[in-house]
Amino acid sequence: MKETQMAGTGGNPLDFAAAAPSYISDVLYLIASGYEDLVDCEAVERLNQANISFVRGEFVNALGLIEAVLADLDRSQPAYTSIAAFRMLLQSVVGPDPDRWKADVDERLLAVPGPPKVVHLCIESDRLWHSGRLFQGLRLNQHALQQSRHDCGQWHLYALVLLAKKLTDMHLRGQAHRLVGKVEACVHDSGLLAFEPVVEALRSSLHLQAGAFEKALASVAETLEVAQRRGSIIGVELALSVAAVTHLRLGNRDEAAACLKLFHARNGQHTPADTRARAAFAEISLVAAEEGPRAGAEEIRDRWHLLATESACFAEDVTRPAWLVAVALRAGDAALAERALCAIERLAGDNREVQLLAVAEEHARAVYRGDGRSLPLPLDLDAGARPGTGAALATSQEPKRSSVPPRVRPARQAASAARPACPPTLTARESEVATLVSRGMTNRQVANELGLSPHTVNFHLRRIFRKFSVSSRTQLCRLIAQTGPVPAPGLGPGRDAEPR
Template identity: 85%
Template sequence: MASMGGNLLDIAAAAPSYISDVLYLIASGYEDLADCEAVKRLNQANISFVRGDFAGALGLTEAVLADLDASQPAYPSIVAFRMLLQSVVGPDPDRWKTGVDGRVLAVPGPPKVVHLCIESDRLWHSGRLFQGLRLNQYALQQSRHDCGQWHLYALVLLAKKLTDLHLGGQAHRLVGKIEACVHDCGLLAFEPVVEALRSSLHLQAGEFEKALASSAETLEVAQRRGSIIGVELALSVAAVAHLRLGDRDEAAACLKLLHARTGRHTPADTRARAAFAEIALVAAQEGPRAGAEEIRDRWHLLATESACFAEDVTRPVWLVAVALRAGDAALAERALRAIERLAGDNREVQLLAVAEEHARAVYRGDDRSLPLLLDLDDALPAFVASQERKSSPAPSGARPARQVAPEAAPACPPRLTARESEVATLVSRGMTNRQVANELGLSPHTVNFHLRRIFRKFAVSSRTQLCRLLAQTGPVLAPGRRRDAEPR
């Protein structure tokens, strides 16, 4: 993997000689321009973009627009391209608003689609997940008639958001649409992002070997296409997957490759994923105090106000636990307040409420409910989780944990049907009935039917009680039951 990444860094200087370049330039739709010099600059801008030189692409695009007549058919698409580049280049993410005619944004077309996508990401990364998701869906609707690169742009952003929210079924289907769009529209320079998105989905599903295979495929395709699109995402996923498998050296190598791409724009979620991996490496190698110092130093990279806590709900727990092991109560409280704010602002995302509950339990020194979603031995470095699961002393000023007796696991765990097992597993991940229904292709009414039966079998009356029992027993599949015989 290291050798492939090294070659990728040299691709930026290569001539536009890939067949994917030619198809991408054709798909860009600048052939109607009468000014040959403008077409040449725009082609150079597009090649610079897929090579990762966003600043160079922006300079070329602005030079073209300075001399271009707004009546040209290609003008809206060029404006949209400049808006996208301005939103990711430089310290001011709102720079794209300058020089954009409001009338252009009011009518259907590429500028409006890019405007909606940029605003959806702004909402998303400022912690308003539901609003960001809805605006992204609206952008996708607006882009359907244009197709091409702007439809692809909206698809990719939406797929990433659905992945963060653990809506794997919908995200997988969207990745399939992205793949079709890439090939149908000749946008092969964007082909690496397909496998990069799949690597993220595999990582979230705990399929670490598959995540690594998809990451490697991303790098190979990127080298073949002469593109950097999706490479940073794949490298950050590979680093976390290697960590989960205990391969620290490989994780460090992936992070080194990622940092070798200094100066290029890196999305906030990729930066956060890489930062968590780097902190985990330091904490595992040097202990909790060093880990806490890294958390403080890299806090601005962790994107705690956005969906990074939804992508991996063990992260808030992990931050709190590391801080407490280091004796840094202020840092632990900072992490706790971050997940409390995000969960409070996004009550529609039940997974965040689960993460908040876990973080609060660790902060108070109550480890009883920690296995609700993931075993902390998998979620935390070795120095944090011990086999004895000793409770940390609560920080001074913390409220004492509620003395509630944990639900006793049944002596003989009840048998669940195949469908009940699927429903129970998804509910234990914090999904709502509607989300479970979308994931399994059922109606919410049917999901509720299965859930009532599960409650009766486990003798519980709430989702929280069910989750705690499942953490101890795990759903058990009844033998001899056929899924197609169950109600839909």
């Protein structure tokens, strides 16, 4: 997929006109985010320019305009709270200090329901999420969503998008798909069409995660086409990072490089941490494929700060930490391999409720020990070989046990679950329960998803354990990650079939 093709209309999707309402989506966005009680024409004009700058990705310009409006605005005016919330959001993503917003906000605005409180909860939820406190971040995001329910505009949309991305990171695809549907409804019901590209961008990441590569690329193409039509940059970086990784998985290095070139065309602008991590991983993978593991290991060191090792997006692909370990060991860099392993061990240890992380930890530890029990890695490490074409890192390619240096500290013992010689047959309900448990859901979450009681879920889970000859959720997850869920005879599409 070349740059002109990626654009959808033959032009660069990142080239937009100056901040002016030149699209019908601009006009609808200005109406949807309007401030009816403002009578100062100059203030209204600045706000309109700030809104258009925001959807064009010009956050610094938008912040300057918003600060100029607030400097002359009476705090008693109803519009003040929403404009102050806009400034909080911009200050949290512009510049080196993400806590800059705290110095300018009136604490009283955070104590009552309204846009500032919603934005405050969203900012804090992301801070917790990206510092490794996943469930606290998730709960705070859900609280922000509840607080914004009475405002079906941009603040409700903001909370929805952040929560959808978190659920995607945790591989809760069924819930994430439903939330993306709510994002789409909010965009259209509120007239916020400038945010329309983010809908397909979110779907593209879900398709990538499910291994539906053609669907992922179709969603990316639609994202870029809609972005061009709407004159918006929202969702474009997310889509380009997904496209880069997807092309790598398909063995299309040139197309992956073209996507990354477009991704970096907005150099200096804010990029969400999960999107930045995905792009960094793609760049490391390209270097490792083209120049070999030593160059790949150097890239890992150089880009370590971009890999989001303290949030669930580090294990967006459960083999990603294991792949980093493998690259480091192939390069003879034992310290880097230890660093990558410690990162996933720490993240999994701090979030034992997230089964996804336990599975990623198991794979990384298996590669580190060279015991051959990890999942095949998706990208080939041999320089000159096409990545992701099925010639994945095989057992014979994995580091031998003798090449692994002694650990500084005792390694935790891996669960000794042997792969069954003949995979057992599950009932339709057991297959549903096993699939949801493998995505990190608790019994109560599975019960809510399937309309069962937690007691019934536990009953099914005990039967599944017996059939697989395992004694823990971690062992079950590793087996399902290796073999995939075992469908019952005649079982049709599950509840998590991906809607379009």
